[in-house]
Amino acid sequence: MAAALEIRNLHVSVDNQPILKGVNLTVKQGEIHALMGPNGSGKSTLAYTLMGHPAYEVTAGQIIFDGIDLLELEPDERSHLGLFLAFQYPVAIPGVTLANFLRQAINAHRRAKNPDDKGIPIPEFRRLLKEKMDLLKIDHSFAGRYLNEGFSGGEKKRAEILQLATLEPKIAVLDETDSGLDIDALRIVAEGVNALIGPDLGVLIITHYQRILNYIQPQFVHIMLDGRIVESGGADLALRLEEHGYDWVREKANES
Amino acid sequence: MVRRRVELKEATVPLTREDVVALSERLNEPDWLREKRLAAWELAESIPMPTTRDEPWRRTDIRSLNWDEAMHLADAGDVSLGDVPAELYRPLIGDRQGGLLVFANGKLVHSELADEIADQGVIFADLATAAMEYPELLQRLMMTEAVLPDEGKFAALHAALWTHGVLVYVPRNVHVEYPLHSVEYAPGLQMTATHVLVVLEEGASATYLHESASPTQEHQILHLGATELLVRDNADLRYVALQNWGENVYNFGHQRGRVGRDGKLDWVVGEMGCRLGKVFQTLELDGDGSWGRMSGLYFVHGRQHLDLDTQQNHHALRTTSDLLFKGALKGHSRVVWQGMIVVDPGAQQTDGFQANRNLLLDRHSRADSIPGLEIQANDVRCTHAATVGRLDDNEIFYLMSRGISREEATKLIVQGFFDPVMQRIPFEEVRERLWASIESKLDAPS
Numbered sequence: 195m196a197a198a199l200e201i202r203n204l205h206v207s208v209d210n211q212p213i214l215k216g217v218n219l220t221v222k223q224g225e226i227h228a229l230m231g232p233n234g235s236g237k238s239t240l241a242y243t244l245m246g247h248p249a250y251e252v253t254a255g256q257i258i259f260d261g262i263d264l265l266e267l268e269p270d271e272r273s274h275l276g277l278f279l280a281f282q283y284p285v286a287i288p289g290v291t292l293a294n295f296l297r298q299a300i301n302a303h304r305r306a307k308n309p310d311d312k313g314i315p316i317p318e319f320r321r322l323l324k325e326k327m328d329l330l331k332i333d334h335s336f337a338g339r340y341l342n343e344g345f346s347g348g349e350k351k352r353a354e355i356l357q358l359a360t361l362e363p364k365i366a367v368l369d370e371t372d373s374g375l376d377i378d379a380l381r382i383v384a385e386g387v388n389a390l391i392g393p394d395l396g397v398l399i400i401t402h403y404q405r406i407l408n409y410i411q412p413q414f415v416h417i418m419l420d421g422r423i424v425e426s427g428g429a430d431l432a433l434r435l436e437e438h439g440y441d442w443v444r445e446k447a448n449e450s
Numbered sequence: 451m452v453r454r455r456v457e458l459k460e461a462t463v464p465l466t467r468e469d470v471v472a473l474s475e476r477l478n479e480p481d482w483l484r485e486k487r488l489a490a491w492e493l494a495e496s497i498p499m500p501t502t503r504d505e506p507w508r509r510t511d512i513r514s515l516n517w518d519e520a521m522h523l524a525d526a527g528d529v530s531l532g533d534v535p536a537e538l539y540r541p542l543i544g545d546r547q548g549g550l551l552v553f554a555n556g557k558l559v560h561s562e563l564a565d566e567i568a569d570q571g572v573i574f575a576d577l578a579t580a581a582m583e584y585p586e587l588l589q590r591l592m593m594t595e596a597v598l599p600d601e602g603k604f605a606a607l608h609a610a611l612w613t614h615g616v617l618v619y620v621p622r623n624v625h626v627e628y629p630l631h632s633v634e635y636a637p638g639l640q641m642t643a644t645h646v647l648v649v650l651e652e653g654a655s656a657t658y659l660h661e662s663a664s665p666t667q668e669h670q671i672l673h674l675g676a677t678e679l680l681v682r683d684n685a686d687l688r689y690v691a692l693q694n695w696g697e698n699v700y701n702f703g704h705q706r707g708r709v710g711r712d713g714k715l716d717w718v719v720g721e722m723g724c725r726l727g728k729v730f731q732t733l734e735l736d737g738d739g740s741w742g743r744m745s746g747l748y749f750v751h752g753r754q755h756l757d758l759d760t761q762q763n764h765h766a767l768r769t770t771s772d773l774l775f776k777g778a779l780k781g782h783s784r785v786v787w788q789g790m791i792v793v794d795p796g797a798q799q800t801d802g803f804q805a806n807r808n809l810l811l812d813r814h815s816r817a818d819s820i821p822g823l824e825i826q827a828n829d830v831r832c833t834h835a836a837t838v839g840r841l842d843d844n845e846i847f848y849l850m851s852r853g854i855s856r857e858e859a860t861k862l863i864v865q866g867f868f869d870p871v872m873q874r875i876p877f878e879e880v881r882e883r884l885w886a887s888i889e890s891k892l893d894a895p896s
Contacts, residue, residue, distance in 0.1 A: 245847075246847075246850075246851075247847050248843065248847070249843075268850065268856070269847060269850035269851045269853055270850040270851075270852075270853050270855050270856070272851075273850070273851055273852055273853035274853050278851075279851055281848065281851075284848065285842070285845050285848040287845055287849070287862065287863060287866050288866050288867070289865065289866025289867055289868070289869030290863070290865065290866035290869075295849070295852075295862065298854055298858060298862060299853050299854055300860065302497065302852075302853040302854045302855065303853045306853065341468070341867070357852060361852065361853065371476045389641075403598075408741040418781050426588050
């Protein structure tokens with residue numbers, strides 16, 4: 195059965211300031227959702243909360259993943275279940291190579307499944323990494339660089355997608371993966387995501403602009419305003435936003 | 451562990467001139483050496499015990515040192531190589547060992563030097579042997595150019611009481627192909643005082659690793675160290691010193707490297723052990739075009755207190771110094787680093803750099819990082835940087851979001867933090883051993 199990420203009536207505060215005010219959303223494996231909204235509407239708060247950042251306090255509601263209550267779990271346990279977050283601003287870890295980091299992450303996942311696991315054999319890891327790098331058209335020398343340190347905007351986002359490809363989650367949240375990318379970098383990253391999309395991966399694309407959706411076709415589009423999802427629809431909803439902006443959504447939300 | 455009440459009283463050295471004579475006799479030393487010791491003892495008696503009123507000791511209070519308990523000069527009795535953990539003296543590169551000296555409780559228990567290196571005229575000997583076989587060398591070079599007995603109380607005490615040590619002497623234009631390695635292990639309860647003297651004559655080159663370690667015991671133990679590195683014109687020395695004394699040891703050290711014209715000194719220190727450590731480490735760039743790099747790495751926890759006083763002194767034209775000290779702190783530990791770059795008048799085209807970076811893993815640990823510059827020439831480039839930072843929650847969250855546990859995430863960040871200094875240690879085997887010791891401290895409760 196397809197795994198699902200269910201967000202039910204989610205309320206979240208940061209520094210006692212309510213940001214999310216009752217979010218409802220379900221993303222299933224194999225589905226592609228886009229969550230759009232203006233700056234400050236709460237999109238990134240939702241992303242961080244899903245992954246369990248300690249600064250985001252859930253004051254009401256639930257997040258259920260594959261039938262399990264995520265709110266009880268640490269970020270690493272959420273990852274083991276098959277949830278992934280591609281960060282808008284990936285953090286640099288000086289002195290730790292991308293390859294070393296990915297191997298540790300893979301081994302952590304293997305140990306979560308089987309506590310006796312001895313870790314992925316190095317040759318197998320090298321093969322896997324090469325294969326995924328080729329899939330995403332990433333130069334092999336990338337593996338030896340320190341994680342996100344001195345990476346360009348495009349390189350950081352590609353490294354995020356490489357992690358996505360390597361860890362093979364069930365549901366991936368892409369937080370503003372298109373931000374700060376020029377058109378060529380955006381195309382490369384989007385092609386990378388498209389190469390991974392299939393029946394085993396559900397995707398929630400969080401974005402400010404419609405342009406990434408020219409490359410990755412969502413089946414569902416949701417609009418967030420002031421901490422709530424105020425409008426949901428098909429791919430055409432994104433085009434309507436592109437044409438008319440957010441004002442009509444605001445007006446409609448104020449009326450109801 | 452039982453925590454004892456520490457009585458703070460005016461410190462007095464419990465030994466006398468007769469103890470110095472007895473030590474010299476026990477070591478069967480020639481007269482000239484005994485005279486040297488006695489002169490240093492007189493000097494030591496005339497220098498007052500440092501207190502926190504003295505500027506270099508302002509942040510390091512040594513009154514918790516119980517001299518009566520820590521300063522015993524007993525004979526070590528029978529010791530052998532079997533008393534030393536084997537991982538300390540495993541070959542450094544594959545199965546090749548250029549030379550190996552092992553001391554236990556200050557006594558030489560193993561000595562070897564590859565024939566082809568000995569045939570080049572290289573001396574790699576314990577100091578007791580060197581005093582008999584190469585008296586002229588020691589008379590001329592030991593504590594006459596680098597560390598002088600009158601530098602301070604502990605330098606003078608060391609000069610009077612050194613118990614053992616190593617002489618490395620590389621003749622002109624000789625390149626020592628395989629690394630030299632010395633190990634001292636002190637499981638006993640007597641104080642030790644180690645002297646390392648390295649002399650590279652003109653155009654010579656060598657790589658040398660010196661390690662010290664002991665298990666942590668209940669009793670306080672004193673260690674007085676001195677390191678002298680004489681790198682002559684065009685010579686090239688890579689020197690790595692790792693200190694992992696038990697956390698009952700009070701360690702005081704003076705270390706000085708001198709570099710001649712176009713010479714190079716690549717100097718790495720690892721400071722892991724001790725209850726309290728105070729080390730003065732000085733680089734003297736004497737010759738035009740000389741180069742020196744000082745790299746330091748430390749990890750302290752519990753109630754460890756480490757005070758590192760570094761100096762980079764530029765005395766000549768076109769000299770370069772580069773210092774990078776990185777350390778992590780856990781528990782209630784404390785680190786003081788005071789660094790100074792001094793550029794003499796006329797030392798033009800100096801390029802001096804110093805950076806000290808501290809990573810606090812606990813809210814109870816504390817690091818004081820005090821860089822300094824004293825520049826008396828006008829055509830120089832000197833920069834410094836000092837940071838004290840904490841583990842970044844966002845870094846931890848990022849790693850955890852990929853399935854890595856909090857503990858493993860912390861380890862990865864610490865490993866990454868140390869990587870730039872670790873890479874300066876030229877032996878994989880040593881890097882691994884050092885990392886294992888860091889890892890065990892990370893795993894231990896704070």
